[in-house]
Amino acid sequence: MVDVFTQVGGWSVIDKLVDDFYHIMQNDPLATDCLKTHAGKDLIESGTKLKYFLSGWLGGPPLYLESYGSPRLRMRHFPFSIGEKESKEWLYCMNEALKKSTINEHVQSELLRALEGVTVIIKNRP
Numbered sequence: 001m002v003d004v005f006t007q008v009g010g011w012s013v014i015d016k017l018v019d020d021f022y023h024i025m026q027n028d029p030l031a032t033d034c035l036k037t038h039a040g041k042d043l044i045e046s047g048t049k050l051k052y053f054l055s056g057w058l059g060g061p062p063l064y065l066e067s068y069g070s071p072r073l074r075m076r077h078f079p080f081s082i083g084e085k086e087s088k089e090w091l092y093c094m095n096e097a098l099k100k101s102t103i104n105e106h107v108q109s110e111l112l113r114a115l116e117g118v119t120v121i122i123k124n125r126p
Contacts, residue, residue, distance in 0.1 A: 003059030008103045008111075011055065018051045020097040025089075028096070034089035037080045077122040087119040 008014065022043055025031045038046060052063035053071055064071055094115055098108040 004107070004111075005055065005058040005060030007107055008058060008101075010060065013101060013103060014051055014054050014058070014060075017097050017101050017103075018047050018054065020100050021050070021093050022047050024093045024096045028093070031089045031093050034086050034093060037082055037086050073118065073122050074124070078124050080124075082123050084123065087123055090119060091116060 005014075008017075025035050025038075026043070049064065049068065052067055056062040056064050057071075091112065095112055098112060101108070103111070
């Protein structure tokens with residue numbers, strides 16, 4: 001059975017996906033509240049962390065774990081005000097980035113559904 005990391009195309013696809021994700025977040029007016037949650041943060045560092053997280057989460061090299069320890073998503077996102085609107089905007093940016101990717105449409109849908117579950121974990125306000 002092929003892991004999802006390999007199925008999506010490996011590191012190069014994740015790298016481009018996350019770069020596109022942050023480009024969309026920074027430039028699309030539909031993502032302004034999500035972008036605000038990153039105020040004062042280095043987006044290059046945030047992008048690297050997301051790339052590393054996705055690598056391990058999808059069954060590839062556990063780069064996040066090796067570099068930062070356990071993801072502990074809820075705890076790591078608790079300092080930021082993340083509610084329904086920010087979560088939906090985050091998913092919107094990811095969906096737009098996925099559309100630009102070479103990832104199979106069925107796999108895109110599955111990833112987005114799984115990532116929606118992840119956003120439920122990190123929301124910390126109504």
